[in-house]
Amino acid sequence: MRIGITCYPTYGGSGIVATELGLELALRGHQVHFISYANPIRLDPDTPNIHYHEVEVSTYPLFQYPPYALALASRMYEVAEHEHLDLLHVHYAIPHSISALLAQQMTKNRYLPFVTTLHGTDITLVGTDRSYFPITKFSIEESDGITTISEFMRKQTEEFFGITKPVEVIHNFVNCDLYTPNPEARTVGKKRILHISNFRPVKRVLDCVRALAKVREHVDADLVMAGDGPDRGPCELLARQLGVQAHMRFLGKQDHMERLIPRMHALHLPSETEAFGLAALEAMACGVPPVATLTGGLPDLITHGVDGYMEPVGDIDAQAARLTEILSDAPLHERLSAAARKTAETRFCAKLLIPRYEQYYQKVCAAGELG
Numbered sequence: 001m002r003i004g005i006t007c008y009p010t011y012g013g014s015g016i017v018a019t020e021l022g023l024e025l026a027l028r029g030h031q032v033h034f035i036s037y038a039n040p041i042r043l044d045p046d047t048p049n050i051h052y053h054e055v056e057v058s059t060y061p062l063f064q065y066p067p068y069a070l071a072l073a074s075r076m077y078e079v080a081e082h083e084h085l086d087l088l089h090v091h092y093a094i095p096h097s098i099s100a101l102l103a104q105q106m107t108k109n110r111y112l113p114f115v116t117t118l119h120g121t122d123i124t125l126v127g128t129d130r131s132y133f134p135i136t137k138f139s140i141e142e143s144d145g146i147t148t149i150s151e152f153m154r155k156q157t158e159e160f161f162g163i164t165k166p167v168e169v170i171h172n173f174v175n176c177d178l179y180t181p182n183p184e185a186r187t188v189g190k191k192r193i194l195h196i197s198n199f200r201p202v203k204r205v206l207d208c209v210r211a212l213a214k215v216r217e218h219v220d221a222d223l224v225m226a227g228d229g230p231d232r233g234p235c236e237l238l239a240r241q242l243g244v245q246a247h248m249r250f251l252g253k254q255d256h257m258e259r260l261i262p263r264m265h266a267l268h269l270p271s272e273t274e275a276f277g278l279a280a281l282e283a284m285a286c287g288v289p290p291v292a293t294l295t296g297g298l299p300d301l302i303t304h305g306v307d308g309y310m311e312p313v314g315d316i317d318a319q320a321a322r323l324t325e326i327l328s329d330a331p332l333h334e335r336l337s338a339a340a341r342k343t344a345e346t347r348f349c350a351k352l353l354i355p356r357y358e359q360y361y362q363k364v365c366a367a368g369e370l371g
Contacts, residue, residue: 001361002031004079006072006100007091009040013278014119017149017172018091019043024175024354026050033079037068042255053079069095069102076103080112087361088114093122094132097139113144113364118167120149120275120296123156137161145364147357149276150297168360171300172276173353174285176345181287181337182262191221191327194264194288196257196279197271199229206231206238207270207316213242214320219327223248223268226260261286265333266326272313274298281348284308284340289333291322301348307339 003025007018019040022032026049033051034040045052055075057066076088076099088103090096093116100114116139123136140146140163147168148154154167186192193212197203205225212223225235225248232250239245254260261267267283269292274280276297280290284301290308292298302308309326311318326333 001086001358002033002084003361004033004035004076004083004085004088005091006035006076006088006096007040009036009038009043013172013275014092014117014122015040016042016278017119018089018117020173020175020350021089021354021357022050023047024173024350025357028354028358030358031083033083033085035072035076035079037072051083069099072096073099073102073106076100077106080107085112087365088112089117089361090114091117092119093136093139097143098135101139101142111365113367115145115147115361115364116140116143117170118146118148118153118157120153120273123153123160133161137163141165144367145360147360150300152297152300153275170353170356170360171348172278172281173348173350174278174281174344176285176349176351179258179261179282179285179344181341183287183337185263186265188263189222191219191266192264193221193223193323193327194226194261194267194283195223195269196226196267196282197229197269199225199227199231199235201231202272203229203231204270204272204313205235207314207319208268209235209238209242209244209248210316211268211270211320211323212247213244214316215323215327216244216247218324221247221265221323221327224260224264225250226252226254226257228252257282258286261288264288266291266323268319268323269293269298270313270316270319271295277301280308281344285344285348287337287341289326289336289340291319291326293319301343303339303343307336307343 005022007015019042026032035053037055055072057068057071088100090100097116104112147170149172195208239248267290273296293313294310304310309322
């Protein structure tokens with residue numbers, strides 16, 4: 001198939017998933033065309049079967065805000081025509097699905113279906129804003145196919161928007177050949193807790209600092225913070241106030257998490273909510289047990305006490321206690337690590353989930369041809 005993929009080309013989960021999906025599809029022989037305002041962060045354009053088409057947004061004095069949605073729609077149409085795309089797959093509803101709908105309507109000589117994948121804040125935050133609710137609902141309903149990444153997100157979509165069209169749950173996936181355990185890397189130095197996020201308030205990064213202070217009462221541990229965002233400053237300030245700044249490392253944004261994660265002993269994910277928890281899945285594939293919050297789509301991924309732990313949002317004492325157990329009990333760590341890897345391999349490996357996208361694409365295209 002010839003597939004056009006549009007996503008936000010940043011460090012957010014939706015862009016990462018879209019990029020990884022495109023790369024996996026390309027490996028399976030599909031021609032994949034990324035259409036975005038910048039090269040997606042994990043995308044190597046030199047990969048066979050991968051093509052990148054930049055969206056250029058002109059600025060005129062008349063426009064207070066550059067009309068990106070219109071420029072994107074025009075570029076989608078051009079690429080679809082010149083490359084004979086079979087389907088558009090957009091990640092994150094606003095504005096991508098509206099742009100895809102416009103590109104579809106501009107294509108008069110054939111059927112050009114589009115699939116919208118909902119990732120989280122496009123429903124729970126942006127979509128519920130009164131300014132965007134009607135257009136978000138319309139764009140979802142007009143999509144030829146709708147997928148999302150967890151049962152939690154499916155229910156949220158149906159409840160918020162009253163969507164009656166079927167929403168297909170296709171979980172996030174991980175390349176189990178790339179993300180692998182490396183027990184030897186964990187034998188060097190102190191115990192290490194990892195946090196990965198964009199440091200927004202919903203990620204509750206300050207809870208990571210508070211938990212570290214409690215963990216260090218029992219275990220000589222460091223906290224490694226991968227990512228960046230608005231809460232980095234408050235996080236650094238709190239670390240100084242609690243006297244743990246010497247035991248924290250801020251790495252900034254990282255392109256090769258598969259190299260970093262296997263060196264860690266545990267992942268801490270104290271989020272207010274997670275649509276799925278891609279960071280937890282990548283950690284589990286590397287045999288790094290997650291301590292996460294009992295929220296959102298995380299129960300789709302983690303089995304409490306088997307391959308990781310989930311504790312209530314904001315319960316820092318409980319989260320710190322779980323981290324302490326993992327870091328101080330070697331047999332427990334070994335058991336959780338093996339189970340986490342098994343979960344990734346048997347339920348969330350790319351080779352298991354990419355075929356589901358292929359089947360869904362075929363279903364959407366066939367429905368349009370019949371219609």
